[in-house]
Amino acid sequence: MNDATAENPESGDDFGLSAVRELLRLMNQTDITEILIERGDTKLHVKRNTAVPAVAAHTGTITAQQIAPTAPAPVPPIFAPHPPPEGTHIAMPAGHTVAAPMVGTFYAANSPKDPPFVQEGDEIHIGDSVGIIEAMKMMNEIESEVSGRVARILVKNGQPVEYGQPLMVVEPL
Numbered sequence: 001m002n003d004a005t006a007e008n009p010e011s012g013d014d015f016g017l018s019a020v021r022e023l024l025r026l027m028n029q030t031d032i033t034e035i036l037i038e039r040g041d042t043k044l045h046v047k048r049n050t051a052v053p054a055v056a057a058h059t060g061t062i063t064a065q066q067i068a069p070t071a072p073a074p075v076p077p078i079f080a081p082h083p084p085p086e087g088t089h090i091a092m093p094a095g096h097t098v099a100a101p102m103v104g105t106f107y108a109a110n111s112p113k114d115p116p117f118v119q120e121g122d123e124i125h126i127g128d129s130v131g132i133i134e135a136m137k138m139m140n141e142i143e144s145e146v147s148g149r150v151a152r153i154l155v156k157n158g159q160p161v162e163y164g165q166p167l168m169v170v171e172p173l
Helices: 003-007 017-029
Strands: 034-039 042-047 054-057 060-063 096-099 104-107 129-135 138-143 148-153 166-171
Antiparallel strands (some): 034 042, 054 060, 096 166
């Protein structure tokens, strides 16, 4: 596909290849790790969690390496929580840990008057919203990558979180 075809809205591609390249270049020069753009019923979701960023589009997945080869971005260190005080035992339930994909402030609901996305004991499915992380005045919805039951929520509403910090534990059903 050439740039002229990619940028022609009548070709069915709402996101031109040159625009995607520019977006990836800008993300590589900043600390932004995730962005979601919607045009009609087409979505472009760019997420940088590992050394090789990926671009997930409405029609499939294209790696950033295929679009604009660049040196991989450095991987931020994984959050290492402080051990509990001596003599304290915190039992962590078995299951999948939902981790913060970025640094920011965790919110359990869309607004203070709305109910939380999830509560302990709720059954969730892949793609369900489990919270929001505000980073640089942008609200980034956190979606579950697994299905199961929310065993424990590890952060409070309005709490600052680090990249990789465990947010909640989901037990498989």
